[in-house]
Structure formats: C-alpha cells, structure tokens
Amino acid sequence: MALRNIRKMGDEVLGKVCRPVTEMTPRIKELIDDMFETMYEENGVGLAAPQVGVVKRIVVIDVGEQPIVMINPRIVESSGEQTDYEGCLSVPGKSGIVTRPSYVKVIALDEDMKEVTIEGKDFLARAICHELDHLDGHLYVEKVEGDLVDNQSPEEDDDEYEDDVE
Ligand code: NI
Numbered sequence: 001m002a003l004r005n006i007r008k009m010g011d012e013v014l015g016k017v018c019r020p021v022t023e024m025t026p027r028i029k030e031l032i033d034d035m036f037e038t039m040y041e042e043n044g045v046g047l048a049a050p051q052v053g054v055v056k057r058i059v060v061i062d063v064g065e066q067p068i069v070m071i072n073p074r075i076v077e078s079s080g081e082q083t084d085y086e087g088c089l090s091v092p093g094k095s096g097i098v099t100r101p102s103y104v105k106v107i108a109l110d111e112d113m114k115e116v117t118i119e120g121k122d123f124l125a126r127a128i129c130h131e132l133d134h135l136d137g138h139l140y141v142e143k144v145e146g147d148l149v150d151n152q153s154p155e156e157d158d159d160e161y162e163d164d165v166e
Contacts, residue, residue, distance in 0.1 A: 001030075001033045001034055001037045002034050002037070003034070003037055003038050003041055004034050004035070004038045004052035004053070005052065005053070006038065006042065006047075006051055006052060006089050006090060007050070007051055007052065007053055007090055008090050008091070008092065009088075009090050009091045009139060009141065011053075011090075013050050013053050013055065014050055014051070014090055014134070014137065014139060015137040016050060016055045016137050017135075017136050017137050018048075018049060018050055018055045018056050018057045018058075018134075018135045018136070018137075019055055019056055019057065020056075020057050020072045021056050021057060021058060021071045021072055021109070021113075023113070024111065024112070024113050028056070028058070029111065031049065031052075031054060031056075031058065032058065032060060032069055032111060034052070035047050035049065035052060035058070035060045036060050036062070036067060038052060039060055039062070039089075040062075042089050044089045045061060045062060045063045045064070045123075045127050046059065046060065046061040046062075046063075046127045046128075046130060046131040047059070047060050047061075047089065047131070048131045048132075048134030048135055049135075050134055050135070050137075051089060051090050051134060057071065057072045057073065057135045058070070058071050059073060059128075059131040059132065059134070059135065061124070061127050061128065061131060063123050063124050063127050065124070068118060069110055069111050070106060070108035070109075070110075070118065070128075070131075070132075071108055071109040071110070071111075071113070072108060072109050073106045073107070073108035073118075073128075073132055073135075074106065074107055074108070074132075075104050075105070075106055075128070075129070075132065076105050076106065076107050077103075077104065077105035078101035078103060078104045078105070078125075079101060079102070079103045080101055080102030080103050081099055081100075081101060081102055082099065082100055082101070082102040082122065082125070082126065083097060083098070083099040083100075083145070084097065084098070084126070085097055085098075086098045086100075086126065086130060086140050086144075087140075087151065088130070088139060088140055088141075090139065091139065091140075091141060091148075093150060093151050094141075094148045094149065094150060094151065095148070095149055095151055096140065096141065096144030096145070096146065096147065096148045096149060097144060097145045097146055098126075098130075098140050098143045098144055098145065099143075099145065100125060100126045100129045100130075101125055101129065102121060102122060102125055103119070103120070103121050103125055104119070104120050104125045104128050104129060105117065105118070105119050105120075106118045106119075106120070106128060106132075
C-alpha cells in the first residue's frame with residue numbers, strides 16, 4: 001500500500017470521462033488499497049480514481065459506516081433532495097452549497113467483479129453522487145449555488161469539520 005498524490009482542480013485528468021474496468025488485476029487491487037489509504041490519510045469520505053490520476057471508473061467511499069468499493073457504478077434510481085455544504089480533496093480548503101438527491105440506488109461491481117446494489121441516503125447519497133460525477137469529469141464546483149467559501153479550519157483534524165468534507 002502506498003499513498004498517492006491527489007490531483008487538484010486545474011489538472012486535466014479531472015476533466016476526463018473515465019473508462020470502465022473490464023477485469024480485476026493485481027494492479028487495480030493495489031490501486032483500490034492505495035485509494036483507501038490516501039482517502040483516510042486526507043480525512044476524506046470518498047475518492048475517485050481520476051483524483052489519483054487513473055482514468056478508470058473506480059470509487060471508494062467510507063462515510064463512517066463501512067468501506068465501499070464501486071467499480072463501473074451507475075445510478076439506477078434517485079429521489080428526494082438535500083442542500084448542504086460539500087467539499088472535495090481536489091479542491092482543498094474550500095466548500096460550497098450543492099443540492100443532491102437524498103436517496104440513490106447504484107448498481108456497481110465490487111472488488112471481485114461481482115454485481116452489487118448499493119443504496120445510500122442523506123450524506124452517503126451525497127458522497128455517491130459527488131464521486132460518480134468525478135468519473136465523468138465533473139467537479140462539484142460546477143454545481144455550487146452561490147460562491148465557494150474558505151473552510152474555517154482546513155488543517156485541523158476535527159471531527160465536526162470532517163462531516164462537511166468529502
Ligand atoms: Ni471530490
């Protein structure tokens with residue numbers, strides 16, 4: 001396992017439409033392990049492969065319930081609405097208000113390339129939508145209502161703060 005360098009807004013890889021994964025390989029397994037390690041190190045709750053420079057449809061999420069891996073994910077159902085602050089490890093120190101569905105259902109492949117259905121409500125739904133956008137080259141800043149704001153304590157390891165960042 002190793003930490004990977006997180007690409008920041010302005011890096012062209014973040015604008016790419018990512019390619020589907022067709023088979024699991026030791027290299028992709030290692031990528032997924034590294035993505036989790038990097039996400040936890042940075043106190044994030046989600047990370048998409050393009051954020052570490054890999055143009056593949058892979059996302060990892062952990063909003064504090066359990067680690068989730070999603071390969072080639074697609075949203076098959078969504079409902080409701082939630083409006084709240086959102087952040088991104090590729091846009092450090094900033095956050096902004098984004099409206100997302102309050103429920104999504106996703107079909108994806110897991111690490112064994114088995115199809116899984118994942119349902120997310122509230123914050124998990126937000127994290128899923130945010131990370132899946134990365135796979136199509138979109139950042140949350142495109143959806144922000146109003147202005148991006150500076151986080152008050154971007155360097156602090158603060159639980160309360162963490163809840164607003166993904
Ligand atoms: Ni992000």
